[in-house]
Amino acid sequence: MLGAFSTDHPELSLSELSRKSGLPVSTVHRMLGELTAWGALERGADGRYRIGLRLWQVGSLAPRSQGLREHAMPFLQDLSQITRENVQLAVREGAELVFVERIAGSGAVPVLTRVGGRFALTATGVGLVLLAHAPVDVQEQVLTGPLEHFTPRTITDPQVLRRLLADIRANGYAVSERQVTMDSLSVAAPVRDGDNAVIAAVSLVVHHGSASPRALAQLVCTSARAISRAMAAPRT
Amino acid sequence: MLGAFSTDHPELSLSELSRKSGLPVSTVHRMLGELTAWGALERGADGRYRIGLRLWQVGSLAPRSQGLREHAMPFLQDLSQITRENVQLAVREGAELVFVERIAGSGAVPVLTRVGGRFALTATGVGLVLLAHAPVDVQEQVLTGPLEHFTPRTITDPQVLRRLLADIRANGYAVSERQVTMDSLSVAAPVRDGDNAVIAAVSLVVHHGSASPRALAQLVCTSARAISRAMAAPRT
Numbered sequence: 352m353l354g355a356f357s358t359d360h361p362e363l364s365l366s367e368l369s370r371k372s373g374l375p376v377s378t379v380h381r382m383l384g385e386l387t388a389w390g391a392l393e394r395g396a397d398g399r400y401r402i403g404l405r406l407w408q409v410g411s412l413a414p415r416s417q418g419l420r421e422h423a424m425p426f427l428q429d430l431s432q433i434t435r436e437n438v439q440l441a442v443r444e445g446a447e448l449v450f451v452e453r454i455a456g457s458g459a460v461p462v463l464t465r466v467g468g469r470f471a472l473t474a475t476g477v478g479l480v481l482l483a484h485a486p487v488d489v490q491e492q493v494l495t496g497p498l499e500h501f502t503p504r505t506i507t508d509p510q511v512l513r514r515l516l517a518d519i520r521a522n523g524y525a526v527s528e529r530q531v532t533m534d535s536l537s538v539a540a541p542v543r544d545g546d547n548a549v550i551a552a553v554s555l556v557v558h559h560g561s562a563s564p565r566a567l568a569q570l571v572c573t574s575a576r577a578i579s580r581a582m583a584a585p586r587t
Numbered sequence: 588m589l590g591a592f593s594t595d596h597p598e599l600s601l602s603e604l605s606r607k608s609g610l611p612v613s614t615v616h617r618m619l620g621e622l623t624a625w626g627a628l629e630r631g632a633d634g635r636y637r638i639g640l641r642l643w644q645v646g647s648l649a650p651r652s653q654g655l656r657e658h659a660m661p662f663l664q665d666l667s668q669i670t671r672e673n674v675q676l677a678v679r680e681g682a683e684l685v686f687v688e689r690i691a692g693s694g695a696v697p698v699l700t701r702v703g704g705r706f707a708l709t710a711t712g713v714g715l716v717l718l719a720h721a722p723v724d725v726q727e728q729v730l731t732g733p734l735e736h737f738t739p740r741t742i743t744d745p746q747v748l749r750r751l752l753a754d755i756r757a758n759g760y761a762v763s764e765r766q767v768t769m770d771s772l773s774v775a776a777p778v779r780d781g782d783n784a785v786i787a788a789v790s791l792v793v794h795h796g797s798a799s800p801r802a803l804a805q806l807v808c809t810s811a812r813a814i815s816r817a818m819a820a821p822r823t
Contacts, residue, residue: 353645354625361648389590390680393651402649404680409589410646411703412597413638415629421702425691432668444626444640455661466657467647 352382353391353406358468362399415442416451419551422581423542427454430555430574437462437556439537441477443485444469446493448478451551460535460558473512474501476539477552479525483516484541484549490516504529524568525552534559538567540575545583553578588618589627589642594704598635651678652687655787658817659778663690666791666810673698673792675773677713679721680705682729684714687787696771696794709748710737712775713788715761719752720777720785726752740765760804761788770795774803776811781819789814 355363355371363371369379383400386392390405411417423440431438436456441448447469453462464470472478472485472493482493498507506512519525524540531537539554553575555567591599591607599607605615619636622628626641647653659676667674667690675698676688683705689698700706708714708721708729718729734743742748755761760776767773775790789811791803 356645356648358648361650361654393649402645404649404651404678404685406642407646407649407652408685408703408705409592409638410643412592412594413629413640413643414597415640416643417702418597425693428667428690431664442640449640449644454664457661466653467644469644 352379352386353402356402358465362395362401364399368400415550416449419542419582420452423452423551423553423578426574426577426581427452427553430553430570431456434555434557434570435459439464439475439477439539439554439556440542440551441470441475441481441554442551443472443481443489446472446489446496448472448475448481448552450477460556461532462535462556463531471499473498473507474505474527474530476525476527476537476554476556479515479519479527480539480541480552480554481549483519483525501531502529502533504533506530522568524572526564526568528564529559536560536562536564536567538564538571540568540572542575542582543579550582551578588615588622589638592638594701598631598637600635604636651786652685655778655818656688659688659787659789659814662810662813662817663688663789666789666806667692670791670793670806671695675700675711675713675775675790675792676778676787677706677711677717677790678787679708679717679725682708682725682732684708684711684717684788696792697768698771698792699767707735709734709743710741710763710766712761712763712773712790712792715751715755715763716775716777716788716790717785719755719761737767738765738769740769742766758804760808762800762804764800765795772796772798772800772803774800774807776804776808778811778818779815786818787814 352372355368369376387394390403392400393403394400427438431454437459438454440452441450450464450466450468453464453466472482494509527537535556536559537554537556539552541549542551542553544550555571588608591604605612623630626639628636629639630636663674672692673695674690677684677686686700686702686704689700689702708718730745763773771792772795773790773792775788777785778787780786791807
């Protein structure tokens with residue numbers, strides 16, 4: 352039932368929850384009572400239900416998101432303060448990515464992302480890095496599936512994408528130019544754990560034409576390596 | 588069963604979960620299968636269970652934490668960049684507070700907080716602000732209960748606390764000097780929603796003796812008002 356809540360539907364009524372879950376109203380009503388008593392859900396003055404603080408607290412124990420974020424945050428802050436641009440941190444979840452952190456730059460280009468939100472792996476800088484280092488079966492699933500167009504520049508030819516992923520592995524970073532919005536450029540690099548496995552990607556997203564991808568790549572690779580070192584080191 | 592996970596126990600085995608929940612191993616095993624399939628939990632290579640990315644994602648839809656955080660983050664960033672000190676954002680949950688955001692300052696005084704973590708209302712700057720504006724029954728519950736000592740300076744006399752809470756309401760900010768750790772000073776101010784209700788508190792935590800409480804109060808009150816304005820304005 353918790354899966355019925357989403358970015359587009361952060362608040363739901365009893366009847367909406369019954370419809371979305373396919374469960375009878377009486378069953379949903381009883382479950383809502385239990386979930387609200389525990390704090391997983393909260394009921395607003397308008398009678399609608401939303402995700403509660405207690406569930407957010409339990410969720411914040413997830414090592415793959417909040418744990419990663421705690422290690423990465425000082426370096427993301429540095430990158431944000433030095434560049435004043437958008438800084439993003441994402442992990443792969445199946446054939447999509449999930450944004451774990453986003454620091455908006457003052458006056459930076461608008462971006463489509465939200466912390467906790469999902470996105471396709473094939474268009475953004477972080478997505479391309481995560482796809483380039485995903486298991487082969489995930490790559491095949493993505494490349495043989497429908498590939499979404501966000502702008503006329505979005506690459507949707509599987510052969511072109513395959514070559515691009517090989518380049519990303521060779522170069523150590525990914526460049527996504529006007530592939531998500533026509534005015535943005537993103538450059539991303541992989542974050543690795545102590546076993547050298549790619550566990551996340553960090554990116555800078557700037558106005559297209561405002562900086563060279565190569566200069567951004569040096570910055571973002573430096574930050575990604577610093578985060579990787581922090582992840583590999585024993586937690587203090 | 589999700590409530591068995593905590594900051595102190597972020598990873599649990601099947602038998603630990605059975606013990607903590609008081610349910611038979613066979614029942615816990617079946618529930619773990621369902622929770623893992625949905626993504627609420629993830630199983631590590633060591634066979635232990637931890638909170639999964641999916642639950643973190645659902646939790647990130649909570650308006651009282653992540654929603655507040657999204658509005659507040661640009662102002663917290665500004666405060667962090669201008670002062671280079673610790674910036675904290677907290678909400679009240681019953682008779683305790685929950686930290687929603689924490690930005691560590693470079694070289695700032697060490698603090699005891701963790702995002703998603705709980706703390707007493709009676710010692711920190713943010714806690715005193717939240718307690719000062721809590722419903723009377725919550726204040727009574729806290730003031731008549733056991734009051735924890737963190738340092739020799741922690742105020743634990745209910746009468747002294749009562750006067751302090753009145754001062755905080757009158758002054759518009761709270762000062763906590765060496766009450767949580769002997770080397771820290773925190774100054775906090777309330778964040779209000781469109782109906783003028785106090786929904787959160789923001790604070791600066793600095794080395795004791797490094798700045799005047801009054802100067803910090805002006806900074807933190809300015810940020811708190813800016814966040815309040817952003818919360819009251821229709822979301823863009």
